[in-house]
Structures are given as structure tokens and as C-alpha cells.
Amino acid sequence: MKQTPDRLFSQPLEQVPDFAFNEDVVKVFPDMIKRSVPGYPTIVENLGVLAAQFAQPNSVLYDLGSSLGAVTQALRRHVKAEGCRVIAIDNSHAMVERCREYLHAQDSMFQELLPVEVMEGDILALEFQPTSLVALNFTLQFIAPEQRPALLQHIRQALLPGGALILSEKIRFEDHIEHELLGDLHVAFKRANGYSDLEIAQKRSAIENVMKPDSLEQHRERLLAAGFSKVVPWFQCINFASLIALP
Template sequence: MSEQDHLFAQPQAKVADFIFNENVARVFPDMIKRSVPGYPTIVENIGVIAAQFAQPNTVLYDLGCSLGAVSQSLRRHVQCDSTKIIAVDNSTAMIQRCDEYMSAQSSMYEELQPIEVIEADILSLDLLPASVVALNFTLQFIDPEKRLSLLRKIHSALHPKGALLLSEKIRFESQADQTLLNDLHIAFKRANGYSEMEIAQKRSALENVMMIDSIEVHRQRLQEAGFTSVTPWFQCFNFASFVALP
């Protein structure tokens, strides 16, 4: 069961860098629901969109799967013969809980897509032929110098009729836009019960590990990786999701 997120509710003499450990895994559903505007809509519609691009005899990847919310959405919506979902994360705590959630989902519903849950570094993972790859708030935690090579690897593995579904926190080229959307995001977190101290301490924890890009940078990098079309399909404040076609 998920607990309420109080990880930053007490003052910390030194805020450590954010890591996806057992403490985070325990509260993650509450944390992300209260921190990422539009998250349930993004997750549900990744499954809907994926169903339009899934091809027989291919893999559907959820890279950086955390607790497997996207994988569950893929299983609910994709009905395509001879496909398999592979959920990958490098956090032991996340993968253990993800595996439990997938097993519970399998016991509740019949005829779901088969799924394999793997603990691995997606940068070193050899990708099988795939028709859908989801990077749902994952790329922003990858070393910026390694993002292009990862996207090139994904592009090489993608079926010509497949798609990359990429969700990210974004920054804005205009300082006025950046300030406005950042302020609105903070207001969203306040409205969801986070205190000023929690907001500030979590921001400090993330500043060295989550490097965000603008829509323009994402589009340019995806095109450099070989994608011919990059379409934003969702944005809420400073969070967006894209469909990139090979």
C-alpha cells in the first residue's frame, strides 16, 4: 500500500540528492499525484496512444518504469497479437514493488499482455525490436550528455510504424513564461497539501539530479536521433508529453 508523502516534511540540515530508494517507492504514488499535474491523464492516454502504434511480434517498452503505472496502462489498452511488455528500472526498490503490482494486476484480469519486469540500466540495455517505447519522466534523470545516444538506440529498435512516447518536465525559453509556469506549478503543489518547506527541500534534492529541457531542445534532439515527427499531445503547466515517430 502507498503511504502519504512526508519525506521532506521535517527540516533537514543538509538535503541529500534525490534517489529512488525504498522510502521514495513507499510514497511514490502519492508523491507523483500531488507533484505532477495531469499525471493520471498522461498515464492513461499513453496506453490509448500505444494501442494505435503497437505492432505484432514486437516489444512494448516502459523504460524507467518506476512502479509500473505506464505498464499497467499498456496492458489495459493494447490488444495486439504476439506482443510483450518489458518494464525496466534501475531501482531495486521500484522494481520489487512493480513486480508485485504486475502480479496483482495479472490475477485480477484475464487476457492481459504478458509482461517482464527487469532491473537494469536502460543506457546499457540491448533493445529488442519494439513498436512502442515509453519514457515517462525518465529522460530528465539521464545525464544530458547521454540522452542523444539513448534516443538513437531507441530509434534504431523502433518498428517503422511504431512510436516513442516521451513525457518530461519542461523549461521555457522565455523567462516570463518560465516564471509564470513555475509559479503555477508551485501553486499546484500547495493546493495538494505540500508546505513551503517541503516544496523547497524537494527542489534542493532534485536540482543536481533532474536536468530539464525546453520543448525546442527536445524536438531538436529527437530529430537528430532520427525521428521525423515530434508532436506534443499534452501539456499542463510545465509538464508535457510527446509522440515521436521514426
């Protein structure tokens, strides 16, 4: 996958627009997310490894908020259960079109990959089929907080016994000192990856109205309220984390 450098916020903007997954973002997204999200490559690759432990034969695997299909590709590489297929869904037309291109290219490089259906749509309106694995990889944080419980309840109702939801999110911290410390470390991470203070500040302004992170405690309480029996954190890097929720 050829990466175009992310320079979207490198020049001063008179007014910073709200962040959107448009064509401009799609062009630089692989570079943007690698340089912005600590541990992202580790989460994605190991999400495929984890999925292989929960995927059941002849079941659907969901990648919700699939963006360019990195998680879908990891699922297809690692899941070997017979008869599985992946449904990848995103509400960004630009993301969906590019995702289809990338997955088509993957088909030409690998044999015996899981079949995948890439859909443009709203995951809040999705009618779930019985599923053994659902991935919400940095997606829930872009959904309005009041709509999150219903989505998780729908996922829980669709999960087969022995399946799992894997949820990755930027997290905030209840303790003010801890929150400030890890926030500062995240800024240092982005500086170390070549972002200027101007880029960091403008990106923060663009995204603060559209991305609303929760604490680990909030995630756990919401998942348990949705009917999940167990919530297990399996990864954290600075202020980004991933959880396994079991039915």
C-alpha cells in the same frame, strides 16, 4: 494500490540529500507523483490509449524507467495487438521489487493481459529488440544530458516502421517570463495538493542536482537529430508535457 502519504520532506533537514529512488521514496511514490506532477494520471492512462494505436502484432513494447509500473499497467490494459509483450526496466532495486508485486496483483484481477518482463538494469546499456512502442515517462530528465542523444538514437534504430516513442518530461521555457510564470503555477499546484512551503523547498533542493529538464525546442531538435521524422506534442499541463516521436 494502497497509497502511503508523502511526508519525506515535512520536517526541517540540516542537509537535504540528493533525491534517489530508494525504499523511502518507493513507499510514498504513488502519492508523491500524483501531488507533484500536473496531469500525471491523464498522461499515464492515455499513454495506454496511444500505445494501442502504434503497437504491432508480435512486437516488444518498452517501458523505460518503469518505476512502479503504472505505464506498464496502462499498456497491458489497452494494447490488444496479438503477440505483444512488455519489457519494463528500472535501475532502482526497490522500484523493481514493488513493481513486480503490483503487476502480480494486476494479473489476479484481469484476464488476458499482455505478458510482461520486469528487469532491473540500466537503460543506457540495454540491447533493444525490434519494438513498435517505447515509453520514456519522466525518465530522460534523470539521465545526464550528454547521454541522452545516444539513448534516443538506440531507440530510433530499434523502432519498427509505424511505431512510436512517447516521451513525457518536465519542461523549461526559453522565455524567462513564461518560465517563471509556469514555475509559480507549479508551486501553486503543489500547495493546493497539501505540500507546505518547507516541503516544496526541500524537495526542490533534493532534486535540482539530479533532474535536468530541457525545453520543448531542445527535445524536438534532439529527437530529429536522432533520426525521428516527426515530433508531435499531444499533452501539456503547466510545465509538464508529453510528445509523440515518429520514426
